[in-house]
Amino acid sequence: MGISVKHISKSYKNVKALQDISFEVKPGELFGLIGPDGAGKTTLFRILTTLLIANEGTATVAGFDVLHDYKSIRKHVGYMPGKFSLYQDLTIEENLEFFATIFGTTIEENYDLIKDIYVQIEPFKDRRAGKLSGGMKQKLALCCALIHKPKVLFLDEPTTGVDPVSRKEFWEMLKRLQEKDITILVSTPYMDEAALCDRIALIQDGEILQIDTPEAIVKHYPKQIYNVRANNMYQLINNLNAYKYNHSVYPFGEFIHYTDSREDFEPADLVAYLESKNLLHIEIEKTEATIEDTFMELAK
Known part of the structure; x- marks a missing residue:
């Protein structure tokens, strides 16, 4: 199940955050939304995860309409927002158990999906989330987004503020998740991460500038x-x-x-x-x- 976005627009008073956005993400694809801060990436993610309503346009996620089927979408997607939003006073294990319970599952039931990631933080499972390093917070947030075995995974600037080694590890994890038939939409301001995606959309000031594979986009650069x-x-x-x-x-x-x-x-x-x-x-x-x-x- 993929993602379909058709003519989505969103404004905040006089500010146009998104202007006529359209693109498709194929099932099982790792698709990157590439652009600087303020380009509209987070607004689009919030619309696709049913946290915001667009002013214009339609979108479907995993075959469900974002407006009419929002409850179904929330059951079938994992969302990792840009800002660490887990419970700081709960331990690693308590956070994971909490999110598993919300979705009516257990850590054991879907452990195979998070095993590669969780084993890296499991030695610290009794440590409170607020005391974790940036890279460990990132891994915990990804585990919590995956614990209910989503069909589509949304990652909003997941490597911002994370050290280079953790960034590299994180993208290796995404490639392994892709092999499990999870559709992934990831946003990033880092242009070097764009090359790791199957296809990318370049976005600036709420508008899509170009959509293609990283190789094709570079190939068509007009000058020496x-x-x-x-x-x-x-x-x-x-x-x-x-x-x-x-x-x-x-x-x-x-x-x-x-x-x-x-x-x-x-x-x-x-x-x-x-x-x-x-x-x-x-x-x-x-x-x-x-x-x-x-x-x-x-x-x-």
């Missing part, structure tokens, strides 16, 4: 990108922004990602310009586009 570096990076970015032929200029790690507006661009021309600005040790080389480059281009 150059890595540019010099002795004074602050001056370099200012000089590149002032260059009359620049198409885009973005900091990217130890380089500046630069694209030129001319079809017949020659790097030597840019080197000469930068040397005239007294920059030294200038390096310019071709590089491949990333999802972040594509997002920045589409959001311009």
